Structures are given as C-alpha cells and as structure tokens.
Amino acid sequence: MLEMSNVGSYPPVFRQLNAVFPQQNSYSIEDTQDSVPVPMVDLQWLSLHKLDETCKKWGIFRLVNHGIPSTLLTKLQHHANMLFSLSFESKQALITNPMSYFWGTPALTSSGTALNGASPNLNWLEGFNVPLSQLPQFQSEDPLLHGFRLLLEEYGRHLSRIATTLFESMAKNLDLDPKQSESMLKESTGFIRVYRYPPLPYKAGEAWGMIPHTDSSVLSIVNQDHVGGLEIFKDNKWLLVNPIPNTLVVHIGDMMQAISDDEYMGVKHRVRVKTQEERLSICYFVFPAEDSVIHSSKYKPFTYKDFQEQVQRDTLSLGYKVGLQRFKV
Ligand SMILES: O=C(O)CCC(=O)C(=O)O
Numbered sequence: 001m002l003e004m005s006n007v008g009s010y011p012p013v014f015r016q017l018n019a020v021f022p023q024q025n026s027y028s029i030e031d032t033q034d035s036v037p038v039p040m041v042d043l044q045w046l047s048l049h050k051l052d053e054t055c056k057k058w059g060i061f062r063l064v065n066h067g068i069p070s071t072l073l074t075k076l077q078h079h080a081n082m083l084f085s086l087s088f089e090s091k092q093a094l095i096t097n098p099m100s101y102f103w104g105t106p107a108l109t110s111s112g113t114a115l116n117g118a119s120p121n122l123n124w125l126e127g128f129n130v131p132l133s134q135l136p137q138f139q140s141e142d143p144l145l146h147g148f149r150l151l152l153e154e155y156g157r158h159l160s161r162i163a164t165t166l167f168e169s170m171a172k173n174l175d176l177d178p179k180q181s182e183s184m185l186k187e188s189t190g191f192i193r194v195y196r197y198p199p200l201p202y203k204a205g206e207a208w209g210m211i212p213h214t215d216s217s218v219l220s221i222v223n224q225d226h227v228g229g230l231e232i233f234k235d236n237k238w239l240l241v242n243p244i245p246n247t248l249v250v251h252i253g254d255m256m257q258a259i260s261d262d263e264y265m266g267v268k269h270r271v272r273v274k275t276q277e278e279r280l281s282i283c284y285f286v287f288p289a290e291d292s293v294i295h296s297s298k299y300k301p302f303t304y305k306d307f308q309e310q311v312q313r314d315t316l317s318l319g320y321k322v323g324l325q326r327f328k329v
C-alpha cells in the first residue's frame with residue numbers, strides 16, 4: 001500500500017492531483033485484458049528453430065535460464081526502489097552525468113535529457129537513464145549510489161552477454177551479412193533504463209505509463225517487478241504480459257526488424273498504470289553504431305542517427321513516434 005509520505009518522491013507533475021488517493025481501483029486490468037501465453041525461450045538450451053519461429057510469429061518472447069542470479073535481480077530492484085523513494089529534489093541532485101533522471105516521457109535526447117517539448121502526451125513515469133559504457137565515470141560518495149552503480153555494472157555485463165547470444169543466433173537464422181551484423185551490437189550502445197510508474201490518481205483520468213510504441217533498438221530486454229501492466233497489441237487486441245519471476249521479456253526492436261527485411265517484426269506495446277501500486281521495471285536496450293548504414297529491402301538505407309533524429313522530430317511535433325514507416329521504400 002502506498003504511503004502518503006512517499007508523495008514527495010514523485011515529480012510535481014504527478015502530485016498535483018494526488019490530494020486524494022482512491023480507495024479502489026478505477027478499473028481492473030483483469031476485466032479488460034487476457035493474460036497471454038507469450039512463448040518461452042530457454043537460453044541455456046537454445047533452440048534456433050524455436051527462436052526463429054517465435055521472432056517471426058510474435059516479435060516478443062519470455063527468456064528463462066538466462067544465467068542472471070536471482071539475488072542480483074532482487075538486489076537491483078531493491079536498490080532502484082530505495083533510490084526512487086528519495087525526494088524528487090534529491091534525485092535531481094544525485095542522478096547526474098553520465099546517468100540522467102527524467103520523467104513524463106521516455107523520449108530522451110542523445111545526452112539523456114527528457115524530450116518533453118510540446119508533446120501532449122504525459123507518460124506516467126519517471127526513470128534513470130544509464131549509458132553502460134560511461135558508467136565507470138560515474139563517481140559518488142553516496143553509498144546507495146555507489147552500490148547501485150556496481151549492481152548496474154554487473155547486470156549490464158549479463159545483459160550484454162544475453163543480447164549477444166540472442167543476436168548471434170538470430171543472425172544465423174536470418175543468414176545476415178556478417179558486416180551488417182558487426183555494427184548492430186556495439187559495446188558502446190548498451191543502455192539501461194530504470195523506470196518507476198507512480199500510481200495513477202483516480203482524478204487524473206486516463207493516462208498511460210507508456211503510450212503505445214515499438215522500440216527503436218536492435219533488441220530490448222525487460223525485467224519487470226510483480227505489479228504488471230505491460231501489454232502487447234496482438235491479433236487486434238491489447239493483451240497483458242503478466243510478470244513471471246526470474247523471467248525476462250525480450251522485444252525485437254525496429255533496427256532488428258529492418259535488417260531482417262520485416263521477417264521479424266517488433267510488437268507494439270504499452271504500459272498501463274494502476275491506481276494504488278507503483279511499478280518498477282529495468283530495461284536494457286542495445287542500438288546499432290550511430291553512423292553505420294542499415295540496409296534492408298523494405299526500407300531506404302538509413303543510419304541509426306537518421307532514425308533517431310526523425311523519431312525526435314515526430315515526438316516533438318506529433319507527440320508520438322512514427323518509426324520505420326518513415327523509411328519505407
Ligand atoms: O516498463 C516496461 O515494462 C516497458 C518499457 C518500454 O516499453 C520501453 O522502455 O520501451
């Protein structure tokens with residue numbers, strides 16, 4: 001149950017309507033959403049065939065036997081929760097370069113600041129952006145932050161191992177040009193985003209933790225807590241991807257979709273917020289090298305930099321990302 005004393009930890013924009021917390025959920029996820037049997041992929045006993053089929057049919061899968069100790073997952077979640085529960089002002093002061101603290105939108109500039117602009121869509125979330133390759137530069141005397149950094153580094157090493165194994169297997173399945181593959185996963189392009197989705201005050205009406213989108217990444221790997229709220233758009237329905245302990249959720253990102261010539265398609269997803277419970281998720285994204293050209297029979301040649309700039313323009317002018325459609329041949 002949410003403590004009123006925690007309200008000072010939320011960015012002010014999420015507090016103004018917080019005078020009264022509702023006693024009951026204004027809606028129930030279970031009423032409107034089915035839980036969906038997203039396929040499981042076992043990393044230890046990886047079946048290339050199953051992986052291929054799942055990427056083609058779903059664009060998303062659950063990953064088990066990933067080799068991340070459950071104690072690391074628990075410790076990281078615990079640390080993230082402690083950091084989020086600090087006051088808003090402390091987070092602004094403590095989460096500094098190369099990390100950044102953002103809220104209201106998951107769309108960030110390349111330096112990690114929130115791209116709020118004129119966007120009419122307030123996403124009900126706050127987060128820490130962590131560029132993994134720059135993390136060693138982050139120095140803090142604060143023991144909580146120092147511990148957080150060490151955990152992120154350890155977690156980042158696992159995620160980079162997992163993303164590499166998955167990507168190499170996908171590249172084999174798709175018979176990708178090794179030159180193209182080489183620029184897709186760079187040590188320098190791994191990011192972690194740690195999100196907290198505050199509870200949605202009853203009076204705030206409709207708001208999404210994250211509005212519907214596909215990810216701009218090559219691959220994204222999501223570690224969600226027990227609360228739930230991640231939904232995917234499949235067969236013309238929004239379906240809940242309920243949390244399963246020690247199980248990650250892997251998304252095919254736009255860049256993987258492009259180099260696979262749309263054989264693997266990312267699935268549109270969103271995050272629903274609850275009225276009484278906040279949700280934590282820890283997401284890893286890997287992107288291509290900025291300047292390497294992405295070739296595809298379905299899209300005009302473009303670099304990830306071109307793509308990101310287009311996404312930023314659309315986010316500012318329209319309030320959402322158009323994505324790969326902008327590059328269709
Ligand atoms: O928090 C989540 O579960 C999903 C986050 C997400 O979709 C994203 O950052 O792109």
Ligand SMILES: [Fe+2]
Pocket residue numbers: 213214215220269
């Ligand atoms: Fe996403």
